[in-house]
Amino acid sequence: xxxxxxxxxxxxxxxxxxxxxxxxxxxxxxxxxxxxxxxxxxxxxxxxxxxxxxxxxxxxxxxxxxxxxxxxxxxxxxxxxxxxxxxxxxxxxxxxxxxxxxxxxxxxxxxxxx
Numbered sequence: 001x002x003x004x005x006x007x008x009x010x011x012x013x014x015x016x017x018x019x020x021x022x023x024x025x026x027x028x029x030x031x032x033x034x035x036x037x038x039x040x041x042x043x044x045x046x047x048x049x050x051x052x053x054x055x056x057x058x059x060x061x062x063x064x065x066x067x068x069x070x071x072x073x074x075x076x077x078x079x080x081x082x083x084x085x086x087x088x089x090x091x092x093x094x095x096x097x098x099x100x101x102x103x104x105x106x107x108x109x110x111x112x113x114x
Contacts, residue, residue, distance in 0.1 A: 007037070008037065008041070011037065011038060011041040012041055014041070016042065016043070019038055019041060019042055022034075022038045023035055023038045023039060026038060
């Protein structure tokens with residue numbers, strides 16, 4: 001029995017996790033032949049799952065929800081910071097008027113008044 005055949009026989013006894021580790025190592029070494037050998041020995045299975053169009057749409061809507069949530073809370077943080085700055089600015093006379101106007105403009109932009 002040749003060495004390649006012996007290795008092939010050993011690959012069939014490995015678990016999926018071990019094969020994944022070997023595939024990663026082969027990728028790191030850029031060894032295409034070993035990678036093909038490892039991938040060829042991965043067991044294939046048939047899964048029952050939801051329609052791909054449904055799944056793809058659900059993932060897209062979830063990503064959209066995450067994006068809008070991130071933007072919402074980012075704007076809320078801006079509003080809180082500007083409101084805090086304005087409250088402190090009314091009691092401090094050393095602030096320049098241009099700086100106050102800039103923060104007021106930011107506050108109005110966040111609220112959508114501009």
